[in-house]
Amino acid sequence: MGAFHCKSCQNGDNVSNIFSQDVGERRRFIFGRRRSRSGSVRQTDSLVLQTLSIIKNLGLIENGTEAPEALQKLHWVADDGDGWIQVVLSMIHVIPLDDPLSPALITVILDDCPLPDKDTVMKLSQMLDLSNKTPKRKTVDQHRNICVILGILADKLPGPLSIALLTKDTLTYLFNNMDLQVHPSIILFSLIALEKFAQIRENRFTIETFMKTGPLAMLSIFERLTGSDQPFYAQVGFCAEWLLDNIFVDDQRTLSYLNISMDGVNAILNQEDASEYLKLGPSGLEARCDACSFESVRCTFQINKGTWYYEVTILTSGVMQIGWSTRNSKFVNHEGYGIGDDEYSVAYDGCRQLVWHGARCTSCVSGRPWREGDTVGCLLQVEKPSPTATFYLNGQIVAFNDKIFQYAKTEFFAAASFMTFQQSRFNFGSKPFKYPPKGVKFSIMNDHGQLDEKEKKILPKQMRLGLLGLLGKQTADEDSCTICFDHKADVMLYPCKHEGYCENCAQQLTLCPVCRQLIDRFQEIIPTTASTIVLVS
């Protein structure tokens, strides 16, 4: 791409030469997108769609490999504030609701593009016009995309920007979406956006204050959707329950792990053997990932020999890798390695119709891409003469693999990995199977497993971390002193005005750790709002 070296050429003609491909005559003028820019807007739209199709064909972009050209171009467009807004608006406009990879696509693009500054974020917030009283002007897809983007930005932006983005309009918009009349995917991503905003203490306080005016009751209603047969509502239920158990904890409400009956359940997802950002439901049989990483978990039950089967109900149809692994398989969540990505595991990915082993994939022998509500069956035959892992979709064989047995002969666990915004429900045999494989005699993990009372209790994550003494570490990140990590960062150094240190450390400094300027004094920073609020976590 010869024309690419000239980053400063903003001339419309040059730009259209660079982006030669076009997706046809789509002209949209909402959100104040001016007619004069429609050419380049269309090209940005096209780049977004190109990136989606590349991701579909290649799988998600791996670390270290060069980003696809379309993504590089988007990065280039987003290099200045207006360009970044253009990329975001294009995503809102063209990303289809029904594509299982679309929320992940938004994550990939926002991850790759430069971070915006405060003015840009505020400008975007205005252009989205979230206070708009007639939301019908936007389609379901667009609302869903807006919610996804708000959530990802809340997660990615530095604290002060995340606080700035949570305007009254944003908050009202998210709460207005909490209505069973609204499409469940909009409710879902509004809940996720709230969770991401609430990671910042100040935001959490703002949301909690606002919620007491009504929306809290809505969360309790949504919470009852947990376990629903309808995949979208099941996700809404899971996320609402998660918020109530972990983020907006109300003393009046019983935590869900105390309400759930675990009688007869002897094999669950192992909370001690899950990567850090995976969310486990209180039943221990449902897992979800909302982080921008590839989160994994193994079952509590260890298989040494014999033939075993379990089923998974897919509640989302994006990238998950479901199968078997030994303990040797490592969860490298941030690098995107999970089940199937090393020699010690094998997994089926029904989104891309692949079987993964040793980070290599082979195509499925038959079947179609999985859809929300489908049942995945995993059969493991450890015994000779022919050890095999077989995968089923709604009772039909879609794939098998025997290569894993070159590396592991015993000590297998049922295991799965989840890409961003993916969720599944597991059945290790505590309930009847929907599609037990015909003509195969297999054992059921739930019949052979054993769990003590403590192991059966899936405590809310916040509570568990608290018990492990890790909570300080988790919550201290956003505002703790960058030198000692022990105390709150609450002083500013003068004259350079750098911050991020506690009084104790500041006292020991003569030069600023960042700019090495001589410090002549430091002063406590007084938070602009809610200075005296102490929040219970």
Place this chain on the structure above:
Amino acid sequence: MSVLPRRILKETQRLMQEPVPGISAKPDEGNARYFHVKVTGPEDSPFEGGLFKLELFLPEDYPMSAPKVRFITKIYHPNIDRLGRICLDILKDKWSPALQIRTVLLSIQALLSAPNPDDPLANDVAELWKVNEIEAIRNAKEWTRMYATEN
């Protein structure tokens, strides 16, 4: 010995979870302030192909003062002396508590890629590096082969 400061815990945790390519740093089993470090020789440097062992110690007042780092593997480098001591400004007067074990090791790796004979610690090496760089590089490669290669 007092409780390990959270700063050190956090850094150790991150070093384990997200190791720096070409660098491994593991705390000693008996002393969490003492790290066993291995750095691979950077590509396109005379140290390519070598694996260099270092020791890194976090003094009591870390991060207010710099970690103490020393090469254990012999290395032919103008800024590293016979005893493995390293001439690197951030380990001395340019230390800042904003730096970390990770950044220190990255700087050392960078020093291997870009020797600086104008600020020498090993005078004889630096001298040769200035007057006959080809021969100095040949020596460095030879030492890498002799001392920093497994077989």
